[in-house]
Amino acid sequence: MFRLLLPALVPSWNFFDVIAPSPRVEYALMDSASQAPADWREFRPRPQRVSLATMAQRLLWNPGWNESLFLVSCAERLINQPTEHSRDELFKRIAADLAGGAEAATDPWLCFRLVFVSLERDEIAREVLFQSVPRRLGEIAVR
Amino acid sequence: MTLTLALRLTEILLALALIQQGLEHVVRFRDELRLFLARTGLCVLVVLGVGSPWPLVGLALLSLLILQRFQGPYNGGSDRMGLLALWCLMLARLMPTPALQEVFFGYLGAQLILSYVMSGGVKVINPDWRSGRALAHVFRFSAYPVSEDLRAWAKRPRVLLAMSWAVMLFELAFPLTLLSRESLIVGLVIAATFHLANACLFGLNRFFWTWLATYPALLWLQARLLG
Numbered sequence: 003m004f005r006l007l008l009p010a011l012v013p014s015w016n017f018f019d020v021i022a023p024s025p026r027v028e029y030a031l032m033d034s035a036s037q038a039p040a041d042w043r044e045f046r047p048r049p050q051r052v053s054l055a056t057m058a059q060r061l062l063w064n065p066g067w068n069e070s071l072f073l074v075s076c077a078e079r080l081i082n083q084p085t086e087h088s089r090d091e092l093f094k095r096i097a098a099d100l101a102g103g104a105e106a107a108t109d110p111w112l113c114f115r116l117v118f119v120s121l122e123r124d125e126i127a128r129e130v131l132f133q134s135v136p137r138r139l140g141e142i143a144v145r
Numbered sequence: 146m147t148l149t150l151a152l153r154l155t156e157i158l159l160a161l162a163l164i165q166q167g168l169e170h171v172v173r174f175r176d177e178l179r180l181f182l183a184r185t186g187l188c189v190l191v192v193l194g195v196g197s198p199w200p201l202v203g204l205a206l207l208s209l210l211i212l213q214r215f216q217g218p219y220n221g222g223s224d225r226m227g228l229l230a231l232w233c234l235m236l237a238r239l240m241p242t243p244a245l246q247e248v249f250f251g252y253l254g255a256q257l258i259l260s261y262v263m264s265g266g267v268k269v270i271n272p273d274w275r276s277g278r279a280l281a282h283v284f285r286f287s288a289y290p291v292s293e294d295l296r297a298w299a300k301r302p303r304v305l306l307a308m309s310w311a312v313m314l315f316e317l318a319f320p321l322t323l324l325s326r327e328s329l330i331v332g333l334v335i336a337a338t339f340h341l342a343n344a345c346l347f348g349l350n351r352f353f354w355t356w357l358a359t360y361p362a363l364l365w366l367q368a369r370l371l372g
Contacts, residue, residue, distance in 0.1 A: 003212060003213055004209075006213070006216070006217055006218075007209065007212060007228065010224075010225040010232075011228070011229060013222075013225055013226075013229060013260070015222075015260045015263035015264050016264070017222055017267075018264075018268065019267035019268065019271060020271065020279075021273070021279050021282040021283055021287060024286055024287045024288045048290070048291060048292055048293055049291075049292050049293070050292060050293045050294060051293075051294045052291045052294075052295075057291070057344075057345040058345075060291075060348060060350055061341075061344055061350045061353065061354075062165060062350070063168075063169065064169065064348060064350045065169035065170070065172065065173065067291065067348040068166075068348070068350075068351065069173070070288075071220055071221070071348070072215070072219050072220060074288045075217070075221060079217075085216065087216045088216070091215075094174075098173070098174070119286045120286065121282060121285065121286060126286055144174075145174060
């Protein structure tokens with residue numbers, strides 16, 4: 003536990019020192035665990051526009067965005083130091099959004115992948131660095 | 146500003162920032178609800194000044210469970226600053242003499258200065274930051290811009306070059322604001338505006354409130370060293 007605390011007590015403060023490839027989480031729903039995922043969807047795509055009023059309101063209430071930033075950390079950890087924790091968090095939060103969505107998920111299996119976006123010769127490049135093994139939606143705790 | 150007043154102001158502002166963060170968690174998952182309701186309760190005690198220093202001790206212990214729950218800080222740098230402030234306040238409150246209290250509280254003030262200077266230092270040695278390319282990359286493909294429209298800023302290289310140098314020069318020059326109380330207040334207003342811009346453009350609202358909470362520590366430190 004103190005291993006986790008130490009970087010806070012002796013911080014490095016190297017914010018944005020290097021702009022590394024940036025992860026996007028994509029998910030797919032399937033009929034069965036053996037089916038190859040095809041219909042990949044971006045998890046929480048950002049809106050086209052955010053008004054000044056919304057920006058001001060998010061100063062005080064911004065749970066969705068902060069959770070998305072946590073998932074960015076989980077995605078980076080999953081590549082750099084893979085743990086079951088990061089995988090579980092991603093599954094849990096995608097499944098929770100699907101459970102709370104207006105459209106019920108009809109296919110029972112969920113998998114996700116991490117697409118890292120970077121710039122190569124001034125063009126946006128996308129590389130899939132991780133794809134999860136499918137999990138049954140009903141077995142993911144979403145509360 | 147006296148040590149007593151600065152300690153009290155910092156702990157109230159930090160407790161309010163932690164309440165704001167905690168409420169964002171209680172609507173989602175049961176395990177988070179338990180942790181953050183407990184934290185919010187302790188923060189209310191801190192704001193009310195009840196049972197000092199034990200609510201701070203409770204918050205520090207709870208911070209270990211929260212770190213364990215998320216296997217690290219939930220929101221990177223902002224949570225790290227919150228943890229640093231919390232542990233410095235708790236240790237300062239537990240110290241038996243004012244001199245020892247000053248050591249721990251002064252450490253928080255010193256880290257606040259370093260948070261700007263080091264951030265400026267790591268940027269200025271990077272050619273991508275000096276050319277404005279790094280900030281263009283932040284807007285073009287990083288996970289931070291809150292909307293797709295903001296990505297268009299990547300196509301304004303001159304604006305981004307000016308913004309990059311403004312940020313780097315301000316961060317590197319921040320220690321100069323300590324020369325007088327007035328210059329420090331001006332510096333902190335500019336710094337708070339910078340955090341506000343980051344909150345609006347990149348959704349980093351926790352940075353804004355957490356850094357603001359630590360400003361009394363620096364106002365006290367400046368007066369203690371140069372006042």
